[in-house]
Amino acid sequence: MKDLLNLFADVALLVWGTQLVRTGVLRAFGSNLRQVLAHSMGNRFTAALSGIGVTALLQSSTATSLMTSSFVGQGLITLPAALAVMRGADIGTALMVVLFSFDLSWLSPLFIFTGVVLFLTRQDTLAGRIGRVVIGLGLILLALQLIMVSAAPLLATPAVRALLGSVGSDLLTEIILGMLLAVMAYSSLAVVLLIAALAASSMISLDAALGLVLGANLGSGLAAVLTTAKSAVEVRQVSVGNLVFKMLGVALMAPCVGLWLRHVQPLLPGPTHGVVLFHLGFNVIMSVAFIGLTQPVARLVARLLPKKPDTSASQMRPRHLDPSALPMPSLAISCAAREALHQADVVETMMNGMLTVIKTNDLRLAQELRKMDDTVDELYTAIKYYMTKIPREALDEEESRRWTDIISFTINMEQVGDIVERVLIDVEDKKIKPGRSFSEAGMAEITELHARLVDNLRLGMSVFLNGNVHDAQRLIEEKMRFRDLERRYATAHLDRLSENSVLSIETSSLHIDLISDLKRINSHICSIAYPILDSAGALAPNRLKTAALGQDNRRS
Incomplete structure (x- = not known):
């Protein structure tokens, strides 16, 4: 029981670490990231590249989806451009999964110590917000290490082995389970890293892990749909369109799990590499294959979620x-x-x-x-x-x-x-x-x-x-x-x-x-x-200063 509780705590620490990184980056560089997205909408390819970069910093395609959806809701970008951004966002998340799959545990204490010092000493400054991000990175690395430690004694339990063995009995069950995990964790990155850690510990089979990865990708799209459920139609169109792409991707890649295990996995060093590279390959293939479908999917979503006519009451x-x-x-x-x-x-x-x-x-x-x-x-x-x-x-x-x-x-x-x-x-x-x-x-x-x-x-x-x-x-x-x-x-x-x-x-x-x-x-x-x-310092205690200010003088 204690080992199981430790594992749950380690998973929670992993999710919390990704949350700290995401909120820290948004608070420190949120306006700059918005400008990057807003200025990269010239064509679908630059939009996708901006999605890769922004999501690599946020470590969450869901967060990028929410930001992009808000732009569409404000009329700043079109729906097809937003869907192109999301194609890049999925690749950005997958690249971060690959990065964290390497053994970087030696960086964890350094990151946590440095981050805490920055956060406590300069909490309300940019340095303090960067400290929050560094703390999150350190917690992610620490959590991955602790998951491996906590998994070892659990693996020796016959009941746990039997339970985990049943996970690999059906691909559809694995996809649904992975989807639920991603929705609950609000982070496909954390879930895929967890799946890779469990596969490396032999707690789940590799074929079950790949099914869970497909589900985690589907879950990240569903999480964005649930988050924007009460938003304007324009906002919901982005999250629903992104979910449509993910459903198409899962339908395309699910039959290929066996091919990956037979032809690609023998060339890789171990289960961890198999999981994270399958995740990366899934998102790259899906983005490249579907980048040309942003317009048709946008039209489909517009029919599924039509904009309400602007009546006088709705305008108010x-x-x-x-x-x-x-x-x-x-x-x-x-x-x-x-x-x-x-x-x-x-x-x-x-x-x-x-x-x-x-x-x-x-x-x-x-x-x-x-x-x-x-x-x-x-x-x-x-x-x-x-x-x-x-x-x-x-x-x-x-x-x-x-x-x-x-x-x-x-x-x-x-x-x-x-x-x-x-x-x-x-x-x-x-x-x-x-x-x-x-x-x-x-x-x-x-x-x-x-x-x-x-x-x-x-x-x-x-x-x-x-x-x-x-x-x-x-x-x-x-x-x-x-x-x-x-x-x-x-x-x-x-x-x-x-x-x-x-x-x-x-x-x-x-x-x-x-x-x-x-x-x-x-x-x-x-x-x-x-x-x-x-x-601007243009007011005297009781009256407007008489000194004229230049027309281009703006509040800093």
Whole structure:
């Protein structure tokens, strides 16, 4: 019993080691890996090569699948290009299996010691994240060594020999078992290394090991499908397409297991080499043979998982908050930023409709716009909840600042939506239902303030997206101009009252409240600029510094 528990612990250590490497690489180089993938989509072959490189670093084709799926979900790359990346990703995982199959146990203590020192002394820096990766590499090597040690006494037990002997009775059973192991471990790399270790210890026969390897490859594709089950259709199409390729590969290679044992295995030094090279050969053959099928498989998957038509209701729901991106903080931050801009688009629609209601007294439109405030609130809640699931300790200084900027932006947009809703209610109660109208001068003032407001919102969205310091400075200057204009128009309205203008008297309360509400909306919009200016050192304690900043000066 103790030996069996030791073996389970060693397998868990192997899985944990691969997890440390994967998360460490994503946290240290996640944004760079995203750029490599995004810039290598010129053709299917460069896409496959980028998949090999990225997966070799991540040591997980599943992680590459999630990253690539997120790109498709954001519309950055096409489905065929994503499937080409996955053909290379499978080769990358297989190459890492071959590397770890060599006796590198002497590196384990060095890696663990060095990694722990880096991680504990510089935890929140790039060096600390690299230390996390080095710890994971050391644990993988240590776990492989411990598995060999723990397997020896178990192998001597007749019951264990009989149990393991039954595994090799049927190829389909072996494939299913290997698939389940890969799904539970969330790493085909760890499972294939485990299979190689068991085969080297003679705990399982070589033909059973090869069947398990086929299943492990199938399981890695299934794990990605399960992980993205609740994601957008575009994201799920990538994982399902990758699973289709793996199913075709298993169907192609399963009859070849006997040929490998008869013709290739006698040329190899031992079972370990047979397992890892069969795994590598499977993925190379599958990728080379199927690289030309990315377009047909993409069309098949598109028919199996068609995109839903964009109805007005679906356009209002969160559509960029991809849960599969959460393990990659830099990618999750990008998803949240895009959703924040979606929220701002809804607010802009409300603001444009607000002026139409004021001019045309359209009660039906007013009610529709008021309902849109519920959408703004729902988007704010969804973004906030999504952001709380991003591990803050995984963010560097720039990403942490961006995290705060997104939360601040969504709060301001939510408050703008609330103000617009209150304006619409006031217009209904104080203008439309009583049948009143603004004076010609008063309507012209409101129209001009509204036009400035919409322009400032668009400028604020640009500032939020690009972080341009010059534009942020312009936005603060617009706040001052808007304030002065609001005061001037309030004074002009009072002058019209003194002239006993009937229209001005009837709508006086609404007019004063409206231009005051527009100023409040403008203040929330201009608040977007403060974090950018503060990080650039362009704010004095109480006012904007007068020193002009160059247009190309951007937040670092």
